Amino acid sequence: MLLIDELERLRSILLHMAEHTHKVMIKTSELFNESNTSVRESLWREIDEISSILDRIRREFVNEVLVFIARRQPLGKELLIAHTLISIAYDVYRISRYCREIARIDIMLTPESIASIKGASEMFRYAIKAVENALKDLVELKPVNERAILEIDNNVDTQYRALLKEVISREYVDRSTSLKVLIMRHIERIVDHANYIEDHLKLLT
16 A cells, blocks of 8 residues: 555544534534533533543554554654544544543533523534534645634633632632633633644644
């Protein structure tokens, strides 16, 4: 197999991971609008399963890339691509882990849900947009949506900092606000990883 063909095969595995990541983002978004416990339980299982699948694929993927490097001993751009694919695989996987953490918060809230936390759903929609833009760029291996993702990142960071300042100014913080801080932190990290994907793609241009 030609070296370029092997790199393309590795890229196809990464794109398969990206499909799972997009799916877990959508499943997580449904939690912000769902109060039915049985439906939420199904979503919890799906989110946990997808995250576990991505963990397994990522580990296998890293091993395949390392075997490729050891066997082919690529130089220059081919070596850079191989290392960059490992970094992107980590970001794609970590997004799913933060989704799983959000689902766990929803579990802890039962019989209530994160749907009751004001403003959280809107912020997660920003995260979905950032991840979708990053995954589109991953398909093309070009960071064409870098500016749009950076704008979302700045917006989410601003909202998160404002929430932290609000919490610090209070003598007492209610449970809903405390959980919103946790959720916002996970959303912020999701958007950060979308941004990291763009940074990695810039290395390939």
